[in-house]
Amino acid sequence: MKAIILNSEEWEDQYRNKQLGLVCFRDIEGVTQGMAFTCPECGQEGWIPFTIEGVVSNHKWDWNASKEKPTLKPSLLSTGCCGWHGYLTDGVFNKC
Numbered sequence: 852m853k854a855i856i857l858n859s860e861e862w863e864d865q866y867r868n869k870q871l872g873l874v875c876f877r878d879i880e881g882v883t884q885g886m887a888f889t890c891p892e893c894g895q896e897g898w899i900p901f902t903i904e905g906v907v908s909n910h911k912w913d914w915n916a917s918k919e920k921p922t923l924k925p926s927l928l929s930t931g932c933c934g935w936h937g938y939l940t941d942g943v944f945n946k947c
């Protein structure tokens with residue numbers, strides 16, 4: 852499923868509709884902190900914090916710095932919902 856990349860305003864309008872596979876990047880002072888997304892299988896909202904240079908953390912995702920075709924590592928696991936597990940690669944959600 853191709854991720855649907857939204858800006859913050861579009862996200863606020865749409866994430867409650869449980870549309871599947873939405874993505875919205877969040878920037879603070881020009882640094883992308885992570886992305887909100889909706890589960891590709893059930894639409895539950897989630898948050899993926901990105902690894903940020905110089906900030907030590909042990910549970911974050913590496914991002915390829917593309918907002919058009921994002922790739923994240925490692926895999927994503929939806930918790931508290933359907934349990935979808937897969938990858939976001941080149942802007943596409945692929946189930947494992």
Ligand SMILES: [Zn+2]
Binds near residue numbers: 891892933
């Ligand atoms: Zn789910």
